[in-house]
Amino acid sequence: MNIWIYARNLTLGLWIVFKRTFTKPVTVQYPEERPYLPPRWRGRIVLTRDPDGEERCVACYLCAAACPVDCIALQAADDPTAQDRRYPEFFRINFSRCIYCGMCEEACPTNAIQLTPDFEQSEYARRNLVYEKEDLLISGTGKYPDYNFYRVAGVKTRDKDKGQAENELPPVDVRSLMP
Amino acid sequence: MEILFYIAAAVTVLATLRVITHVHAVHALLYLVVALIALALIFYLLGAQFAAALEIIIYGGAIMVLFIFVVMLLGPLAVEQERTWLKPGAWVGPGILALVLLGEVGYLIAIGDHLPITVSETRQKGVSIALYGPYIIGVELASMLLLPGLIGAYHLGRRVSKESR
Amino acid sequence: MIDWSHTALTIGVILGGALTLAGLLIWVERRLLGIWQERYGPNRLGPGGCLQSLADMIKIFTKEDWIPPFADKAVFVITPAIVVITALMSFAVVPIAPSFVVSDLNMGVLFFLAMSSLAAYSVIIGGWASNSKFAFLGSLRAIAQLLSYEVFMGLSLMGAVLLAGSFNLSDIVDAQQQVWFVVPQFLGFLGFFMAGLAEAHRTPFDMPEAEAELVAGYHSEYSGMKFGMFFVGEYLSVILLSAMTVILFFGGWHGPWLPPVVWFVLKMSAFIVLIILIRATWPRFRFDQLLSFGWKVVMPLALINLLVTGGVVLWKAG
Numbered sequence: 001m002n003i004w005i006y007a008r009n010l011t012l013g014l015w016i017v018f019k020r021t022f023t024k025p026v027t028v029q030y031p032e033e034r035p036y037l038p039p040r041w042r043g044r045i046v047l048t049r050d051p052d053g054e055e056r057c058v059a060c061y062l063c064a065a066a067c068p069v070d071c072i073a074l075q076a077a078d079d080p081t082a083q084d085r086r087y088p089e090f091f092r093i094n095f096s097r098c099i100y101c102g103m104c105e106e107a108c109p110t111n112a113i114q115l116t117p118d119f120e121q122s123e124y125a126r127r128n129l130v131y132e133k134e135d136l137l138i139s140g141t142g143k144y145p146d147y148n149f150y151r152v153a154g155v156k157t158r159d160k161d162k163g164q165a166e167n168e169l170p171p172v173d174v175r176s177l178m179p
Numbered sequence: 180m181e182i183l184f185y186i187a188a189a190v191t192v193l194a195t196l197r198v199i200t201h202v203h204a205v206h207a208l209l210y211l212v213v214a215l216i217a218l219a220l221i222f223y224l225l226g227a228q229f230a231a232a233l234e235i236i237i238y239g240g241a242i243m244v245l246f247i248f249v250v251m252l253l254g255p256l257a258v259e260q261e262r263t264w265l266k267p268g269a270w271v272g273p274g275i276l277a278l279v280l281l282g283e284v285g286y287l288i289a290i291g292d293h294l295p296i297t298v299s300e301t302r303q304k305g306v307s308i309a310l311y312g313p314y315i316i317g318v319e320l321a322s323m324l325l326l327p328g329l330i331g332a333y334h335l336g337r338r339v340s341k342e343s344r
Numbered sequence: 345m346i347d348w349s350h351t352a353l354t355i356g357v358i359l360g361g362a363l364t365l366a367g368l369l370i371w372v373e374r375r376l377l378g379i380w381q382e383r384y385g386p387n388r389l390g391p392g393g394c395l396q397s398l399a400d401m402i403k404i405f406t407k408e409d410w411i412p413p414f415a416d417k418a419v420f421v422i423t424p425a426i427v428v429i430t431a432l433m434s435f436a437v438v439p440i441a442p443s444f445v446v447s448d449l450n451m452g453v454l455f456f457l458a459m460s461s462l463a464a465y466s467v468i469i470g471g472w473a474s475n476s477k478f479a480f481l482g483s484l485r486a487i488a489q490l491l492s493y494e495v496f497m498g499l500s501l502m503g504a505v506l507l508a509g510s511f512n513l514s515d516i517v518d519a520q521q522q523v524w525f526v527v528p529q530f531l532g533f534l535g536f537f538m539a540g541l542a543e544a545h546r547t548p549f550d551m552p553e554a555e556a557e558l559v560a561g562y563h564s565e566y567s568g569m570k571f572g573m574f575f576v577g578e579y580l581s582v583i584l585l586s587a588m589t590v591i592l593f594f595g596g597w598h599g600p601w602l603p604p605v606v607w608f609v610l611k612m613s614a615f616i617v618l619i620i621l622i623r624a625t626w627p628r629f630r631f632d633q634l635l636s637f638g639w640k641v642v643m644p645l646a647l648i649n650l651l652v653t654g655g656v657v658l659w660k661a662g
């Protein structure tokens with residue numbers, strides 16, 4: 001009869017739940033115990049520098065274009081001291097809108113913008129969640145310690161000419177007929 | 180103990196007055212509930228504990244709840260409408276009838292032929308024996324009356340769907 | 345002659361005990377639910393988190409006590425009091441130990457039923473006075489549920505009353521010295537317990553305040569201490585249900601070795617834990633299932649149980 005099956009199942013359910021009294025909770029007691037966050041965790045965003053200690057960001061706007069919630073704002077400027085190097089005059093991320101999707105990191109051609117395993121960003125005032133460039137810029141290289149965009153890019157900078165980058169052949173003279 | 184009786188009686192009378200005069204139907208019903216509870220207290224003080232409990236369980240707890248249920252479902256309550264109905268003129272008829280009753284009570288008190296309030300020993304057993312002894316036909320008639328009500332309610336409330344037809 | 349000091353002391357102890365226990369239950373329930381869901385529950389404040397109810401209390405007292413402008417003010421305000429008052433009044437007839445009872449009424453069972461039927465008003469009127477859709481839907485559900493299950497509650501505990509031959513709760517407990525009424529009255533116990541769960545609107549019968557469908561049901565519009573009263577009232581009725589189950593079917597204070605009060609509290613706590621366990625396990629009924637379950641299963645069972653019990657009692661009496 002159905003009613004016996006119901007009764008049995010209901011009692012069985014009670015017993016199964018009651019057995020949980022003796023199991024250890026899975027809760028992580030957060031402020032004292034910290035959960036392990038993998039290095040690729042998508043948390044607070046930083047702007048990194050290349051191994052020479054210069055800003056990686058070349059203000060190409062790709063991150064701002066890729067961001068699905070449009071929370072990155074920046075303004076490009078030329079650095080008069082470093083020939084042909086662009087840098088962001090200001091760089092602003094509104095973390096109250098950021099969804100930590102990592103699209104900016106994927107879009108960045110210079111590995112400048114990176115997401116870090118840090119999620120403790122709570123603030124009492126919402127306005128404090130708008131991070132300016134000085135809040136974002138760190139002095140290290142982040143996840144890619146050896147990468148330096150200008151070393152592999154074929155542009156001329158103040159310390160190297162065209163063709164002097166890594167894995168780059170000397171420039172071809174297109175006006176000469178010699179092979 | 181007598182003072183308790185008079186307080187309860189006063190509460191009953193006042194609450195019942197408000198039931199009649201209140202323009203808001205749900206509020207009036209709530210006053211009626213209060214009146215019923217006070218009445219139950221009077222029963223209790225007179226020694227009819229069983230009747231007191233039944234008064235609250237059946238009248239206070241079941242029937243009044245159904246009344247309130249129905250009134251609640253009536254939607255926006257027509258307070259203004261009620262006000263127009265409760266014109267002073269409407270009081271005349273019931274007022275005269277109530278005065279006649281009051282006169283009778285006054286006469287009875289005046290001739291002084293009243294017995295003191297006695298605490299009766301009627302308990303649940305006595306009530307039951309009375310119900311199933313001399314009054315058995317009344318009980319049976321009432322249950323017969325309830326049975327068609329039950330069947331009728333079932334008929335009205337049954338689900339009419341394609342499968343069940 | 346009534347011994348006033350003894351009565352006053354008993355009232356104080358039972359009132360204080362019930363209210364403290366109700367406050368503590370707020371924490372106990374959350375903690376137990378946590379444990380059964382493999383987490384901790386509130387464990388920060390005080391040893392094991394036992395001061396959590398105190399913190400909740402402070403929070404609830406300092407909250408804005410908002411009366412919706414569209415509500416029926418007077419009725420809205422008195423409703424939460426009805427919950428607590430009716431629940432506390434019922435404790436007056438609960439015998440905890442021999443002569444440890446506020447009022448040893450001759451019709452204790454009926455008094456309990458009367459109070460639980462009056463408690464229905466708080467839910468019904470509270471939902472109506474809030475004048476909002478969800479609260480009103482909650483109170484509509486409550487009316488059908490409470491009215492139906494009141495009937496079953498009365499019917500299923502009548503078996504115990506028949507066996508003891510008295511409406512007096514102390515007499516009922518005394519009649520269970522040899523064998524607890526749960527043995528001859530198992531059906532009655534099941535019916536009473538389920539009806540009691542429905543009366544206290546606990547899971548699986550908590551449709552009047554089904555969070556998933558009705559915001560918070562009949563107390564959607566209540567805030568601050570008024571909401572707190574509903575909350576405490578619910579826990580009071582859980583305690584009351586456990587106490588009544590113990591008295592009617594599990595031998596009240598009877599038990600070997602330990603003093604009566606300890607036995608009573610132990611049995612009662614076991615039932616409180618069972619009620620919380622049920623909440624942790626069972627899903628909510630659908631409303632039409634609830635009513636058809638009540639009228640088509642519990643009602644006939646209670647009637648048959650009553651009939652058989654009455655027959656047996658008469659047969660034994662000869």
Ligand code: SF4
Pocket residue numbers: 045063066067068069070071072093097098099100101102103104105
């Ligand atoms: S993580 Fe996503 S949302 Fe946040 S700044 Fe980068 S692209 Fe925008």
Ligand code: SF4
Pocket residue numbers: 056057058059060061062063064074104107108109110111112113
């Ligand atoms: S952070 Fe990367 S993608 Fe964004 S502007 Fe700078 S270089 Fe371009």
